[in-house]
Each structure stands twice: as structure tokens, then as C-alpha cells.
Amino acid sequence: MTSLSPNLFLEKFDANKHSNSIKTFNCGNKDCNNFIREAAAIYQKEDLGCTYVLLNEKQNVVAYVTVSMGALKFRDPDLALILNSEEKPNHLPALRIGRIGTILSEQNKGHGKTLIKIVISLYEELRQKLGARCLIVDSVPEKVEWYKKLGFKPLFNDTTGRSTIPMYLRP
Numbered sequence: 001m002t003s004l005s006p007n008l009f010l011e012k013f014d015a016n017k018h019s020n021s022i023k024t025f026n027c028g029n030k031d032c033n034n035f036i037r038e039a040a041a042i043y044q045k046e047d048l049g050c051t052y053v054l055l056n057e058k059q060n061v062v063a064y065v066t067v068s069m070g071a072l073k074f075r076d077p078d079l080a081l082i083l084n085s086e087e088k089p090n091h092l093p094a095l096r097i098g099r100i101g102t103i104l105s106e107q108n109k110g111h112g113k114t115l116i117k118i119v120i121s122l123y124e125e126l127r128q129k130l131g132a133r134c135l136i137v138d139s140v141p142e143k144v145e146w147y148k149k150l151g152f153k154p155l156f157n158d159t160t161g162r163s164t165i166p167m168y169l170r171p
């Protein structure tokens, strides 16, 4: 467990240890609630994604983020200029943010931003060790502005008709 402040701690999700506090986890988004309550443990066990949780002084989960390796299906025009070879990659290696959530009573206190900073340090480590072009996330439409504030950009200019908006950050 890493202490981020006297009353905020970071650790990897542990289904047994955190089972009580996630039962009532409510960030206001049904999908994100169900994920931490029901799927996060299986995702971790099956190597589909790792979840990191922020705990308060009572060791209750106040926020979480789930990450996994990912790939961005995108022909980066910048790369077309840099790479000389005929073969340009169709997929870019990336670190994917799968889910993120903060319980309603703790929102707007910076926990989400803290988790994104933690993911960025993880990304930096992976970038140097195995190559990772960017961070990616499929944002729900109502959180696009939140991600933009943190530096993420939508992958496409026209986002009409999309249920989620693919976004990326190249820190």
C-alpha cells in the first residue's frame, strides 16, 4: 500500500480485502458500479485488466481505475512522415483506461485526477520498457470535457452518433 497523504492510500485491488466497501460503491454510473462490484476481480484473475483503488483512512474504496494493454487502430499521420518504410503500422501500442470511478460523496476532490496521474506514471514505465505510443480511453459523452481538461483529445473530430468517444493522450 502506498500512502498518498495521511488519509489517502493507493493499492492494487484485492477482491477479498475490499469486498465489503465495494458492495455499496456508487459513482453515479451503473456500468462503472457494476464493474467494480462484479467484474473487476474476474478481470484481474483472468489477466484482462488490473484495478487500482484509492482508500480512505477507514480503508474504504473511494475511487478506482482499471487499466490494460491496448491497441489503437489508427494510422497516425505524424508517423507517416517520420517512418521511411513502406509499411506503416495500422495499430499503435497503447495503455487502455477501461473504467474509472469516484464515489459520489468524494467527487470533485481530485481523486480522478490523482488516478490519471498514477496511470500516466504506469504508462511512462511501460513506454520505456516495451513501447507504448499513448493512453487511450473510450469516454462516455458526458465525461469528454473532463478528459479534455486532463489533456486527452478525441480521436475523431466528428463524434455525432457515437455512444462512446475514443480519446487519447500522448503525455
Ligand SMILES: CC(C)(COP(=O)(O)OP(=O)(O)OC[C@H]1O[C@@H](n2cnc3c(N)ncnc32)[C@H](O)[C@@H]1OP(=O)(O)O)[C@@H](O)C(=O)NCCC(=O)NCCS
Pocket (backbone or CB within 6 Å): 027, 028, 029, 032, 063, 099, 100, 101, 102, 103, 106, 107, 108, 109, 110, 111, 112, 113, 114, 138, 139, 140, 142, 143, 144, 145, 146, 149
Ligand atoms: C469521472 C470521475 C471519475 C471524475 O472523478 P473525480 O474524483 O470527481 O475527479 P476530479 O476531482 O479529479 O475532477 C473534478 C474536476 O473535473 C470537473 N468535472 C467533473 N465532471 C466534469 C464534466 N463532465 N465535464 C467537465 N468537467 C468536469 C469538476 O468540475 C472538477 O473541476 P475542478 O478540478 O476545476 O474543480 C467521476 O465524475 C465519476 O466517477 N463519474 C462516474 C463514472 C464515469 O463516468 N466514469 C468515466 C467513464 S468513461
